[in-house]
Amino acid sequence: MPCVLGLKVHGHDTGASIIRDSGDDIEIVAISEARLDRIKHSYAYPLHSIAYCLDAFGLEKLSQVDLICIDAHDENWPDPDSQFGLDNARKGLVNSWGADWRNSYLIEQNLDVGATQIEFANHIDCHAASAFYLSGFDEAAVLVMEGGQGIYRGSGVELTVIDRAGYDGPLINNGKQIATTSPSLVNPSIFYDIITKLMGYDTFSCGKTMALAAFGEHFQSKDLLPISNDRFRDFLIDYTPVCTWIGQNLKKFDSVGHPKGPNGLVDEHWVNLARQTQEALYKDMLYLSKLAHRKTGSSHLCMGGGTALSCVTNRRIIDSERFEKVFIQPAASDEGNPLGAALLGYYRCGGKLRPAVMEHAYLGRSYHNADLLGITARWGFPTRNLDENEAAELLAEGKVIGRSVGKAEYGPRALGNRSILADPRQPEMKNYVNREIKHREEFRPFAPSVLAEAASDYFVQSFETPFMIVASQVNKDKLKAIPSVTHVDGSSRVQTVRAEQNPGYYKLLKAFEKASGAPVLLNTSFNDNGEPIVETPEDALLSFLTTGLDFLILEDFLIERPKNISAVMAGLSESIKKNKAEVYQTLIKRFCNMERYNACNLIFSLNP
Numbered sequence: 001m002p003c004v005l006g007l008k009v010h011g012h013d014t015g016a017s018i019i020r021d022s023g024d025d026i027e028i029v030a031i032s033e034a035r036l037d038r039i040k041h042s043y044a045y046p047l048h049s050i051a052y053c054l055d056a057f058g059l060e061k062l063s064q065v066d067l068i069c070i071d072a073h074d075e076n077w078p079d080p081d082s083q084f085g086l087d088n089a090r091k092g093l094v095n096s097w098g099a100d101w102r103n104s105y106l107i108e109q110n111l112d113v114g115a116t117q118i119e120f121a122n123h124i125d126c127h128a129a130s131a132f133y134l135s136g137f138d139e140a141a142v143l144v145m146e147g148g149q150g151i152y153r154g155s156g157v158e159l160t161v162i163d164r165a166g167y168d169g170p171l172i173n174n175g176k177q178i179a180t181t182s183p184s185l186v187n188p189s190i191f192y193d194i195i196t197k198l199m200g201y202d203t204f205s206c207g208k209t210m211a212l213a214a215f216g217e218h219f220q221s222k223d224l225l226p227i228s229n230d231r232f233r234d235f236l237i238d239y240t241p242v243c244t245w246i247g248q249n250l251k252k253f254d255s256v257g258h259p260k261g262p263n264g265l266v267d268e269h270w271v272n273l274a275r276q277t278q279e280a281l282y283k284d285m286l287y288l289s290k291l292a293h294r295k296t297g298s299s300h301l302c303m304g305g306g307t308a309l310s311c312v313t314n315r316r317i318i319d320s321e322r323f324e325k326v327f328i329q330p331a332a333s334d335e336g337n338p339l340g341a342a343l344l345g346y347y348r349c350g351g352k353l354r355p356a357v358m359e360h361a362y363l364g365r366s367y368h369n370a371d372l373l374g375i376t377a378r379w380g381f382p383t384r385n386l387d388e389n390e391a392a393e394l395l396a397e398g399k400v401i402g403r404s405v406g407k408a409e410y411g412p413r414a415l416g417n418r419s420i421l422a423d424p425r426q427p428e429m430k431n432y433v434n435r436e437i438k439h440r441e442e443f444r445p446f447a448p449s450v451l452a453e454a455a456s457d458y459f460v461q462s463f464e465t466p467f468m469i470v471a472s473q474v475n476k477d478k479l480k481a482i483p484s485v486t487h488v489d490g491s492s493r494v495q496t497v498r499a500e501q502n503p504g505y506y507k508l509l510k511a512f513e514k515a516s517g518a519p520v521l522l523n524t525s526f527n528d529n530g531e532p533i534v535e536t537p538e539d540a541l542l543s544f545l546t547t548g549l550d551f552l553i554l555e556d557f558l559i560e561r562p563k564n565i566s567a568v569m570a571g572l573s574e575s576i577k578k579n580k581a582e583v584y585q586t587l588i589k590r591f592c593n594m595e596r597y598n599a600c601n602l603i604f605s606l607n608p
Contacts, residue, residue, distance in 0.1 A: 001023055002021050002067065003019070003021070004018065004342050005065045006019070006341030006344075007341060008073075008334060008338045009045055012043055013033075013333065013335045014032070014033045014045065014046040015032040015049045015337075017029065017363075019342040019355075021346070021353055026353050029363055032335045033048055035364075038532060040204075044104065051590070052365065060590075066117070067116065067119060068116055069342060069344055070119070072122060106597055110592045121341045125161070125344060128304055129343045130331065130340035131144070131302035133354065136327070136358075137154070139156075141298040141323075142292075142303075143304075145285065145288065147167070148165060151164075151288070151296075159344075165183065169181070171183060186238065187236070187237055187239070188237050188280070194243060196209045199273070208444065210310060211487070212271055213275045213279075213312075218488065225245070278313075281307070281310065285317060299325070301327070330467035333412065361410050361415055362417060364407040372554055372557060376557070388508050389514070392514065394550070396512065400437055401422075401550060402419070402543065402547070402549045402551075403416065403505075404418055404526060404534055405417050405504055408535055413495075415495055415505075418535070420547070421523055423516065424484045425484070430485075446524050447522075449496075451497060451520075452496040454520075458475055458478045459474055459492060459494050466495060468493050471491045473491055474490055527547075538575070545568065
């Protein structure tokens with residue numbers, strides 16, 4: 001009964017996942033390093049995540065798992081003279097990379113894995129695995145679109161590559177390798193990133209571009225880019241020519257000095273740029289889904305890769321009715337690749353079971369009430385037992401409440417367990433939460449959580465959407481009923497909630513329905529702008545103070561703000577920071593061969 005550790009150790013969104021075969025079922029724990037080291041999209045070697053997953057299964061050492069399967073990221077790994085990971089040819093560059101990269105190199109070269117087998121998995125394959133193996137489908141077409149791309153056929157425990165390109169790997173087309181390296185091109189995902197950067201945002205802010213695109217109907221439509229309809233080459237779509245044109249016309253796309261800042265982008269020029277880019281993505285993904293259907297003949301589709309987080313694009317694919325059923329991995333970005341690597345590793349070492357369909361994304365660990373009482377008492381937070389009816393009444397009165405309960409969600413969406421909640425009926429609530437709580441652009445929308453049985457009363461959808469990853473239109477007769485979760489185009493990114501998926505959150509939604517008449521809550525991730533979603537009770541308490549929330553639901557307790565907020569905030573922040581650093585050093589000693597580690601570190605010190 002295999003126990004497999006999946007890792008992503010290079011690039012952004014590092015993390016870990018463990019899959020254990022219990023004989024009758026598959027147990028899964030997964031976490032991103034960013035949730036634990038508090039650095040958004042963390043590049044750090046995921047020791048916190050490794051310990052988090054091992055501890056969840058009562059394991060102490062890496063040698064206690066049967067296999068470690070690592071997202072190889074690119075095809076140049078591993079170097080023959082390297083234990084695994086970053087190759088020795090890059091060793092001379094480590095000092096110039098800075099402390100984080102140097103630490104990562106030292107750690108992975110000196111991990112004490114004992115006799116545990118190490119394997120590598122293709123980065124794009126990891127995305128595909130996380131989508132197919134958790135879909136519940138016996139067979140399916142699998143479509144991946146991100147920095148790389150691919151089309152796969154899934155059947156039972158087999159995942160077969162039909163088309164694949166990216167990350168210095170071979171070009172595979174129709175099941176055959178036709179080149180040793182993938183062509184250098186700008187695919188739809190990379191193009192979307194480029195446009196997002198033109199708008200002055202970072203590469204992880206594509207959701208802002210999608211939000212701006214929704215304003216398109218409020219401005220005269222005008223295409224700004226020479227996007228060619230001749231960009232399609234089988235499964236490859238190339239935006240290189242238009243990117244060359246952009247490079248020659250950069251003055252037309254200078255957002256850096258916009259006089260009104262990020263909110264000022266809601267004007268004809270920038271909205272048209274976002275709209276045209278979004279419409280091109282619709283066309284690209286509909287084309288690829290049609291191609292995947294033709295090449296596999298399947299009536300089921302699974303989707304992974306960062307582009308699968310585009311909720312409006314996902315809805316277009318579903319509405320095309322090309323597939324009877326569609327499953328989209330909620331941790332579709334690189335955050336989900338440790339889970340994909342673990343799944344691939346499980347089947348490589350003889351695993352036979354298929355996991356149950358992924359009906360929820362709560363793959364983290366729980367925290368105990370006894371520990372929480374000690375923490376809140378130490379920092380002076382008034383604490384009382386939670387009454388869902390009281391919490392619902394507070395929400396109905398206009399209070400904004402953080403909720404940190406049970407196992408954390410895996411992936412970028414907060415689905416009730418690490419969420420900020422508010423009343424969607426109040427028209428000003430959207431702007432208030434954007435401005436005063438989240439400290440972000442006011443044009444950005446918020447998502448609704450709705451009781452599954454009431455979803456069709458409020459939204460145009462006949463299917464459940466538990467992962468907040470598919471857009472739906474708000475029913476016309478409800479537009480004025482829930483204005484703060486209705487985007488400018490009348491759409492919402494809906495999360496449906498059933499009691500079996502999340503009993504506590506379902507109970508709160510029922511209580512809010514009783515208090516307000518609406519079975520819907522405004523739900524946004526529990527974090528401030530630029531921060532990861534909270535994970536631990538301490539993280540939740542600090543974010544409670546920095547975001548200006550009115551109350552905090554922490555497991556079975558309702559928490560109020562302490563008297564000396566500034567002092568508590570400063571002390572709690574310093575304590576968390578110090579603890580993270582100290583724990584990481586302890587984990588180096590726990591997981592590394594320190595004799596080798598110290599010798600390697602000495603070499604770097606003597607050869608700067």
